[in-house]
Amino acid sequence: MGNICPRLWEYLKPCLPCFVREAGKPVAPEVTTENAESPCPPEAPRPRGCYFVALFDYQARTAEDLSFHAGDKLQVLDTSPEGWWFARHLETRAAGSGQRLEGYIPSNYVAEDRSLQAEPWFFGAIKRADAEKQLLYSGNQTGAFLIRESESEKGGFALSVLVEGVVKHYKIRRLDEGEFCLTRRRTFITLSEFVSHYTKISDGLCVKLGKPCLKVQVPAPFDLSYKTVDQWEIDRNSVQLLKRLGSGQFGEVWEGLWNNTTPVAVKTLKPGSMDPNDFLREAQIMKSLRHPKLIQLYAVCTLEDPIYIITELMRHGSLLEYLQNDAGSKIHLTQQVDMAAQVASGMAYLESQNYIHRDLAARNVLVGEHNIYKVADFGLARVFKVDNEDIYELKHEVKLPVKWTAPEAIRTKKFSIKSDVWSFGVLLYEIITYGKMPYSGMTGAQVIQKLSQNYRLPQPPNCPPQFYSIMLQCWSAEPRERPTFEALCCELEDYFETDSSYSDANNWVK
Structure with missing residues (x-):
């Protein structure tokens, strides 16, 4: 190693894979304390940037994958594949099991x-409403808690706690000196110290902190x-079709299994029903867009x-069928507003990416576990730039979903985010x-005529005025007077808020 100091070499040797570029592979993540609460202690034998902890269980899907459990320690050796890193398992139990x-x-x-x-109690930049949903899942008991990034204060944090079936929210203040506190009476250098203290004594909280919220x-x-990641044309023999979930204008949707390991949805294209290039364009768009409220394309x-x-x-199919099957037995206004907010969140992302959907409807929203709703089939849109507005010019052979289509889109056969x-x-x-x-009871032609007369769907029975x-x-x-999806998302997420819910005296936060 030339003239390198022997003591320094002994320090660097354990992390050599993180620094040496081999066979064109990029180095592991840069050593940084940006996301840390306190700097790495001087006696630490390795740079922290190379070592990671698992947040969830993962079962290997291919022979090249690495299985691990939540809490396991891993050393990342290569970050060149986007979304997939090459890592070494550091747990001795893995070696003992032959894994x-x-x-x-x-x-x-x-x-x-x-x-x-x-940290198991840190949930990142989730919203207050999402924190409440996660804490109210079965399995969490009184005292369950999480810490999240503040929505209203950049760089701030909030504490959400479950108490007798109700979620309370506290603002964690950040003092000029960098310390954390609920009140200046007691301050903490790190959030870990904050959590450690309030798990021992309530000290002004509504309840002593218990176990971290489950990450379901x-x-x-x-x-x-x-x-x-890049080669996403796969062998169809690797996909098993297990159960048909539904059918539509362009084909069928099946529940399937890839590589005998991974549950997937398989959408098929009816031969001759659509130009294959259009279908592939849909796939290309879906592959490039990544958001928690959009369906993710795999291959x-x-x-x-x-x-x-x-x-x-x-697994729960389309939102339309989900709503019809429930018919109000379990789904009530709180859940309905949440559905709408999640869809608006996904559409706000499409809006930010200058994409349009063209066929947004309950049949094109899918329902997953734990009340998760995601927008599907958004790739059917084609994006053009005309007068600084993103539009889609409809082909004559494609049928319009008239009852969901904006009047100007029916009239001009051009779509925009405002028609969405x-x-x-x-x-x-x-x-x-x-x-x-x-x-x-109306035909498409009747709907078009009514809309030309400024007719609007009437307020449904049991629909709150605020929702209508x-x-x-x-x-x-x-169209320009319609709100943005970002504004709609905020309005729906704040639907149930009242000023009295978050008083300064109680230190509740939004």
């Missing part, structure tokens, strides 16, 4: 060791495996008919009526 010790892992399943993100919402990896099979598009599986907002208003009608057909008001905003005659 593979090196392989690829989904990068969104791990966090840097000794960082804030690695396991994220989906962005791809089937590290091999499908395609295009070399023979029928063409397959492989996506993550949402109109469709969202009709989706709200479907949600609040448990999947009833809008403009029931949001629908009417979406149906403004002038």
